[in-house]
Amino acid sequence: MERNADTIPAAASGAGYTRVNLEAVEDSAAKHGFGDFGEARFATGDLEAERTGVSFHRVRPGRRQSFGHRHEQAEEVYVVISGSGRVKIDDEIVELAPRDAIRVSATSARCFEAGEDGMEMLAVGARHEGDGEILPGWWS
Known part of the structure; x- marks a missing residue:
């Protein structure tokens, strides 16, 4: 079944869980003027995590x-769902393919670049409110 914005449920809660379709989560990249590179949907709040x-x-x-970006405390794991690309972590560039998972330590700076087929990925980690530093123009 094909889904579009009109058919994607925003959230459903039950005893002990919250279900959210990630396509229904607000696109922060577009909201903040970065929609030209892609999408960024932060589901923590929607999931009530x-x-x-x-x-x-x-x-x-x-x-x-x-x-x-980098963090002071939050280690993150990124999982490539589809497509391919690269990630720059500090001074090293790592190639990524579907179903690759890569752990990035909190203090390591990181930025992602898609290949010709684009790249979709999930990021998960411990939540630390306000623990993030944006690094404009970091990978130039």
């Missing part, structure tokens, strides 16, 4: 995220 950060990222074909 208290200690876990979850986000879905879509990087458009041949594009790079507009900025890098």
Whole structure:
């Protein structure tokens, strides 16, 4: 069944769980003027998660995220769902393919770039409110 924005349920809660379709989560990239590189949907609040950060990222074909970032405390794991690309972690560039998972330590700067087929990925990690530093123009 094909889904579109009109048929995607925003959220459903039950005893002990919350279900959210990631396509229904607000696209923060577009909201903040970075929609040209792709999408960034931060689902932690929609999921009512208290200690876990979850986000879905879509990087458009041949594009790079507009900025890098790092954390003080939050280690993250990124899982490529589809497509391919690269990630720059500090001074190293790592190739990524579907179903690759890569752990990035909190203090390591990171930024993602999609290949010709674009790249979709999930990011998960412990949630630490306000624990993030944006690095504009970091991978130039």
